[in-house]
Amino acid sequence: MTHSSRDIDQVKLLIRSQQKVVVISSNQILALNAAGPYTNIVLTSGRSLTISKPLKYYERQLQGANFYRCHKSHLVNLKYFTEFNMIKRKAIFSGISIPVSRRNQSEFLKIVYDKFTT
Numbered sequence: 001m002t003h004s005s006r007d008i009d010q011v012k013l014l015i016r017s018q019q020k021v022v023v024i025s026s027n028q029i030l031a032l033n034a035a036g037p038y039t040n041i042v043l044t045s046g047r048s049l050t051i052s053k054p055l056k057y058y059e060r061q062l063q064g065a066n067f068y069r070c071h072k073s074h075l076v077n078l079k080y081f082t083e084f085n086m087i088k089r090k091a092i093f094s095g096i097s098i099p100v101s102r103r104n105q106s107e108f109l110k111i112v113y114d115k116f117t118t
Contacts, residue, residue: 011065013058015041015051022049026065030080030093032058034073042096044080070100070108081112 011026024043033040034055041049041058059067059075066078076093083092089105090097100108 011062013061015049017049017051026062026067026077027079029062029067029077030096031077031098032067032075044094068108068111070098070104072101074098078112078115081115084109084112 013024013026013029015022015024024041028043028045029041030044031042032055033042035050037052037054039051039053039055039058041051043049055069055073055075059069062075067075068078069075070091076091076098080093081091082094084090084100085092089100089102091100091108092098
């Protein structure tokens, strides 16, 4: 996902599971994790939803809303970034550890630095 200095504040997503349809604000999403053809959406409330759409679908929906694809299986909300372990290449988002790929590490650190120093 490309990073833009003109991030939009939030995006509303219509999430449909077998049991219900829910509207979720991007501000409520901590991270999204790929699980084959499914996506696990981790919410700030601690709840997790498994949806039958691929991570790429949500990456497109959340473009420009402060999300970054730090790994092939992980899309994170930069708003909740708290720390990065350079040795393990793991980023912490509100207490949840997410891997950052070697390929994305430099770009991720630049985006985080820019976000928190401007």
